[in-house]
Amino acid sequence: MSNLELSVGLWHYDHARSLFDGTVAIEGADATFESGRIVSDIFENMVRNRKYDVSELGLTFYLRTLEWGKESPFVAIPVFPNRRFRHTAIYVNTNSGITKPEDLAGKTIGEFATYGHDAGIWPKGILSDDYGVTPEQSKWVIGGVDWPMKPFDFIPFIHPDSVDVKLAPDGKGLGPMLEAGEIDALITALVPRAFTDGSPNVARLFPNAEEVEREYFKRTGIYPIMHTVVIRRDLLDTHPGLARRVFDAFCASRDVEMARLEHGLMDHHIDVTSPWFDHLYERNRKLLGDNWWPYGIDANRKNIDTFLRYTYEQGLSKRRLTVDEIFAPELLDT
Structure with missing residues (x-):
């Protein structure tokens, strides 16, 4: 059986480098990765044109598509490519x-x-x-x-x-x-x-x-989540297990980058142009823990639930959504 061809829209993050260069692959798929001029171009191409099979999408934009009910075209997986303190x-x-x-x-x-x-x-x-x-x-x-x-x-x-x-x-x-x-x-x-x-x-x-x-x-304990990753709903309906395979690939790529940063302590991160980066890395690890970029539901439940509360309180959702209803059911155990 031939592999499933997938188009993926994603920004060029360091934790996604191994996906772009093929070091990490999505099991059973031949994936082509594409970025954009600015990250919102990826969002627009996905929402307006359905350009990708899998795509990064701003979390608030994803939640607005859920307001379309049965017409909602996407299902999110608990992968969060962009976080920022705001x-x-x-x-x-x-x-x-x-x-x-x-x-x-x-x-x-x-x-x-x-x-x-x-x-x-x-x-x-x-x-x-x-x-x-x-x-x-x-x-x-x-x-x-x-x-x-x-x-x-x-x-x-x-x-x-x-x-x-x-x-x-x-x-x-x-x-x-x-x-x-x-x-x-x-x-x-x-x-x-x-x-x-x-x-x-x-x-x-x-x-x-x-x-x-x-x-x-x-x-x-919150390192604020900005974006998630979504998959076309019709694709998930016809390819059982795809959400798990995409999730696993994103986790593997993230792990490659976290290991690279950890290994960099041995030579004071000589591949990074910013001075004192090794000291910053050690300070961040001391505060944030060994894996400060977690994927999955359990490690991010408070983070996501807080965002859902804010969305409701700010009048951007019709009701108070719950964490377990906005992600692919097969990944609720992550």
Whole structure:
């Protein structure tokens, strides 16, 4: 019997390197891997065009496809190719009077791409849980970061009626608006150019973001999940066991990278251009544990459930979804 041909859309992560170069294969499949200009191109190609059989997909975008009920085209597996701590994702205009999270109440906040992108759901949830600042206390403007952009239109653009949400004016990007003081703050997965260029008008809400994020992990055990991996539902219906084989391949590729990082301690990670990387690796391992990039349900249940709670509280899902209903049933034992 010939192998199943699979097309896979995935960003070029270090933990996926072994999948791209063929060191790790999906059992019983001949897989072709493709990336994109930016990671959201992969999402759009999957949701709008069904371009791939298997694809990385923003977790919030996947959840919105589940709102289509029986028409939902994808099933997720508990693989999480992108994680990021997101206190770092909140920027403020230094003349806005915002010096602490509570000052965001009553302010106008920009958000990249849509209301409720992955890097927006986590900060909003954390601001609500830890500082008592909820989305309805602010006004929101949606757009591109350093260039004008309409909201993503390959997923529904939704927000609760209780939250004031508008689109950025034609011809304007949120980063320049933040620098000019036309908005007070910005939550975004992309770093605004005004910040990287050193504008005195733009700063992070948390200037000691790494310290705050490390404390957050110590307190919660959560290293926030941004993206998951989905498989076409019709393909799973006709190929029993495929979800497990894809899951196993992603785990194997991740393990190759984690072993490479561990082995790198022997020569102070001489293959990495960043100085002191070996010290950073040791600090991270001490805080996060030996496997800080876990796949599967058990190791990520609190993480996923928190995201599902935030999604519901922020008015982006009609009901409070549970962890066990959003992944392939055959992988609930992982």
